[in-house]
Amino acid sequence: xxxxxxxxxxxxxxxxxxxxxxxxxxxxxxxxxxxxxxxxxxxxxxxxxxxxxxxxxxxxxxxxxxxxxxxxxxxxxxxxxxxxxxxxxxxxxxxxxxxxxxxxxxxxxxxxxxxxxxxxxxxxxxxxxxxxxxxxxxxxxxxxxxxxxxxxxxxxxxxxxxxxxxxxxxxxxxxxxxxxxxxxxxxxxxxxxxxxxxxxxxxxxxxxxxxxxxxxxxxxxxxxxxxxxxxxxxxxxxxxxxxxxxxxxxxxxxxxxxxxxxxxxxxxxxxxxxxxxxxxxxxxxxxxxxxxxxxxxxxxxxxxxxxxxxxxxxxxxxxxxxxxxxxxxxxxxxxxxxxxxxxxxxxxxxxxxxxxxxxxxx
Ligand SMILES: C[S@@+](CC[C@H](N)C(=O)[O-])C[C@H]1O[C@@H](n2cnc3c(N)ncnc32)[C@H](O)[C@@H]1O
Numbered sequence: 001x002x003x004x005x006x007x008x009x010x011x012x013x014x015x016x017x018x019x020x021x022x023x024x025x026x027x028x029x030x031x032x033x034x035x036x037x038x039x040x041x042x043x044x045x046x047x048x049x050x051x052x053x054x055x056x057x058x059x060x061x062x063x064x065x066x067x068x069x070x071x072x073x074x075x076x077x078x079x080x081x082x083x084x085x086x087x088x089x090x091x092x093x094x095x096x097x098x099x100x101x102x103x104x105x106x107x108x109x110x111x112x113x114x115x116x117x118x119x120x121x122x123x124x125x126x127x128x129x130x131x132x133x134x135x136x137x138x139x140x141x142x143x144x145x146x147x148x149x150x151x152x153x154x155x156x157x158x159x160x161x162x163x164x165x166x167x168x169x170x171x172x173x174x175x176x177x178x179x180x181x182x183x184x185x186x187x188x189x190x191x192x193x194x195x196x197x198x199x200x201x202x203x204x205x206x207x208x209x210x211x212x213x214x215x216x217x218x219x220x221x222x223x224x225x226x227x228x229x230x231x232x233x234x235x236x237x238x239x240x241x242x243x244x245x246x247x248x249x250x251x252x253x254x255x256x257x258x259x260x261x262x263x264x265x266x267x268x269x270x271x272x273x274x275x276x277x278x279x280x281x282x283x284x285x286x287x288x289x290x291x292x293x294x295x296x297x298x299x300x301x302x303x304x305x306x307x308x309x310x311x312x313x314x315x316x317x318x319x320x321x322x323x324x325x326x327x328x329x330x331x332x333x334x335x336x337x338x339x340x341x342x343x344x345x346x347x348x349x350x351x352x353x354x355x356x357x358x359x360x361x362x
Contacts, residue, residue, distance in 0.1 A: 021316025150177030
């Protein structure tokens with residue numbers, strides 16, 4: 001007997017980080033959508049599928065039925081929602097289109113990913129509205145912050161993941177962080193055309209210490225703060241802006257690769273050589289869990305932006321594995337007559353995020 005494969009649609013597909021993670025589990029991608037031309041080309045080069053374009057122009061009836069919809073949705077348009085109440089006010093936002101798609105296709109599960117800051121937008125009211133809207137579409141909704149460094153990748157990349165499921169709630173507590181956080185040095189190329197910087201160009205601090213995040217800040221480049229290229233109102237998203245010219249040791253993890261950095265100004269300190277060099281583009285893709293065979297965009301600046309915008313594939317793999325193990329894509333009769341919301345006995349655990357009133361997480 002042949003087992004039916006779990007299928008998914010890759011929405012806001014970018015360069016396919018979700019797809020890499022889920023295909024590793026044998027899941028089958030039946031559909032993709034991405035409006036950025038450069039991303040679409042890379043997606044095609046790697047998966048042989050050219051994603052459809054803007055979600056707002058797509059006829060949902062032409063999208064095949066799938067078990068899972070994945071969406072690392074853009075967060076900027078949210079600044080206009082949350083201020084007002086009611087579904088009509090969200091019209092025109094990307095999230096609204098995504099909700100329309102969920103309503104039309106009714107997948108068993110939706111996996112949504114976004115930056116941690118989404119939790120804090122407008123004092124948490126935007127996030128609250130997102131959760132409520134998904135519940136209104138008759139989904140159980142759970143969310144959690146997951147960090148790439150806990151899933152075998154040497155990068156402090158914390159993202160909020162929302163799992164909306166039709167038949168029973170997703171249990172995030174079953175996702176166990178790996179015991180060992182890898183060191184960046186385990187992921188570095190042995191040879192290559194490395195760009196070292198001269199000793200005179202940086203200053204090392206005296207007693208570097210590993211932070212809880214896994215980062216070991218060792219020094220900084222002797223340069224003025226770099227502010228160019230940051231979009232207005234996205235300063236909070238920019239690691240480059242907040243951590244200009246910082247240098248981290250390869251004996252810790254690397255900071256989040258940001259999508260705004262198009263020149264790859266990521267500087268790493270190699271204690272064994274007592275030298276500082278740039279992290280290479282290959283190494284950037286490696287610390288996001290992309291395979292060696294991945295075909296990047298020919299333009300280096302595009303390739304940097306694309307990987308910074310993508311998702312840590314190991315985290316997607318873990319989520320997919322749990323979705324499978326918790327049988328979320330199989331209708332479960334026990335839950336068929338459920339009422340939306342929680343029974344007292346399944347009171348969710350509160351994730352302590354200051355200013356956030358939601359309790360729908362575990
Ligand atoms: C955060 S990125 C997702 C990246 C993806 N998860 C990956 O692994 O590369 C969001 C993506 O949504 C795309 N996007 C934004 N608005 C869109 C729209 N209206 N229709 C389709 N794609 C859109 C952007 O071009 C961007 O690549």
